[in-house]
Amino acid sequence: MENLFFISVNIKTKSGFVSYVNFNLGENGDKAKAIFDILKGSQELSDKTILTMDFTEMKDGIPLPIKMLDCNFDQVIDNTKIITREIFKNLNLDAE
Numbered sequence: 001m002e003n004l005f006f007i008s009v010n011i012k013t014k015s016g017f018v019s020y021v022n023f024n025l026g027e028n029g030d031k032a033k034a035i036f037d038i039l040k041g042s043q044e045l046s047d048k049t050i051l052t053m054d055f056t057e058m059k060d061g062i063p064l065p066i067k068m069l070d071c072n073f074d075q076v077i078d079n080t081k082i083i084t085r086e087i088f089k090n091l092n093l094d095a096e
Contacts, residue, residue, distance in 0.1 A: 004058040005032030007039075007083060009076060012050045019054075023083050026090065029057070033066075035086045039079045041069030051076050 005025040010017040025032035036055040045052070045068065053076070055067045071079065 002027045003029065005029060006056055006058065007036060008054045008056065009080075010052045010054060017052065023087065025083075025087065028090075031090055035083060036067060038082060038086075039069060040075040040082075041071040041079070043067065043069060045070050053079055 004027060007023045007025060008019040009021045009023075010019045025035060032055070036053075039053060041053060049070045051071045051073065053069045053071055054065060057064045057066055069075075069079075
């Protein structure tokens with residue numbers, strides 16, 4: 001079974017964080033990490049963290065968190081654009 005990498009966007013609620021969108025980055029860990037590494041946000045989480053973007057590897061059906069970013073609303077918007085652009089490039093422009 002191949003490993004799958006994804007980024008989830010999460011929002012804080014009264015009962016904890018809820019994931020409301022997942023971006024499938026595919027099976028190439030290097031490409032997936034390269035996308036996450038150019039995203040905006042802080043790795044310093046606090047009690048005031050409302051929005052997060054999590055980089056996760058799904059290995060044998062088990063999600064393994066790798067990194068997490070604390071993001072504000074504008075950073076989530078910018079990151080969504082970055083992720084979409086990079087996924088497009090990986091699917092259409094890069095030769096395997």
